[in-house]
Amino acid sequence: MDACGPAGTQRRIPASRVLLTAIELRLFTLIGEERLTSTEVAEKAGSDPRATDRLLNALCAMNMLAKRDGLFKNTGRDFGYLVDSSPDYAAGLGHTAGMWHAWTTLTDTVRAGRAAGRGDINDRGQAWLEPFIAAMHYRGCLQGDAIAALLPLEDAELMLDLGGGSGAFAMAMVRRKLGLRAVVFDLPNVVPITQRYVDEAGLTGVVSTATGDYLVDPLPAELTWSSCRRSCTATARRRTRRCWPGAPRP
Ligand SMILES: C[S@@+](CC[C@H](N)C(=O)[O-])C[C@H]1O[C@@H](n2cnc3c(N)ncnc32)[C@H](O)[C@@H]1O
Numbered sequence: 001m002d003a004c005g006p007a008g009t010q011r012r013i014p015a016s017r018v019l020l021t022a023i024e025l026r027l028f029t030l031i032g033e034e035r036l037t038s039t040e041v042a043e044k045a046g047s048d049p050r051a052t053d054r055l056l057n058a059l060c061a062m063n064m065l066a067k068r069d070g071l072f073k074n075t076g077r078d079f080g081y082l083v084d085s086s087p088d089y090a091a092g093l094g095h096t097a098g099m100w101h102a103w104t105t106l107t108d109t110v111r112a113g114r115a116a117g118r119g120d121i122n123d124r125g126q127a128w129l130e131p132f133i134a135a136m137h138y139r140g141c142l143q144g145d146a147i148a149a150l151l152p153l154e155d156a157e158l159m160l161d162l163g164g165g166s167g168a169f170a171m172a173m174v175r176r177k178l179g180l181r182a183v184v185f186d187l188p189n190v191v192p193i194t195q196r197y198v199d200e201a202g203l204t205g206v207v208s209t210a211t212g213d214y215l216v217d218p219l220p221a222e223l224t225w226s227s228c229r230r231s232c233t234a235t236a237r238r239r240t241r242r243c244w245p246g247a248p249r250p
Contacts, residue, residue: 018058020097027056028065028074028082035071091138094131098124122187122213133166133193140168145176153177160185162214166197170207182207183220 002008022028030044038053045052056072059065064082065072080088101117108116118124121132147169153176161170164184174180184194184207191211198207210220 023093024097029084035073091134095135098128098131122189137166137168144169144172148172148176156180167194167207171201174206183210185210
């Protein structure tokens with residue numbers, strides 16, 4: 001059977017859901033380096049023992065856990081990728097779990113021509129926001145240095161990262177150009193998360209944060225057009241003209 005055909009695609013859906021539920025319950029992290037019974041895992045997860053046992057066995061069938069003498073353990077192959085204390089943890093998995101609910105409304109979205117049943121980013125709650133920003137941070141850390149190397153930062157003193165999320169890109173830029181300062185502008189519920197990433201990176205003060213909706217709110221007073229115009233792209237100018245009086249047309 002063609003694994004990429006309709007039947008193969010349909011069969012991958014349960015496996016995806018099993019993995020995402022394990023991520024949401026943090027089962028790989030709770031098992032860590034230990035060998036545990038399913039009852040012990042359920043106790044740690046605060047989940048139902050029988051249902052947890054079924055889920056753990058499904059993960060074994062998918063080779064994402066191993067089982068011996070009734071004890072479950074992480075596999076060496078996926079440990080770093082699935083355990084959230086590991087530096088190699090694929091934070092995008094948590095965000096994919098959050099996006100599952102949005103994908104479920106795809107039919108309604110296509111019928112209506114607009115996103116169905118989803119509030120604005122700022123109103124989706126902490127359980128959605130944290131994995132979302134973690135996923136952006138994971139990708140930003142992988143790409144930040146390469147992006148920073150492409151930009152003409154030599155004469156830059158201050159940069160604005162509109163919708164900067166965790167600040168991963170802003171942090172890569174200030175690390176590349178000594179003396180450069182950055183302001184990460186994002187929504188009110190995101191900025192405390194941004195601040196935490198910046199503090200953890202030891203860049204407090206070098207990367208600062210500003211709160212608002214970039215579609216309607218004014219930008220921070222320290223960011224005058226003249227201080228940034230040389231490094232702003234046309235796209236940024238178009239967007240910022242809406243909330244940045246005095247910015248020239250692109
Ligand atoms: C896809 S994420 C990208 C984050 C970051 N630029 C990166 O690449 O890692 C989009 C970011 O824009 C922010 N954002 C979306 N709409 C916004 C708005 N109207 N005003 C301010 N920030 C906004 C989100 O909160 C989120 O942090």
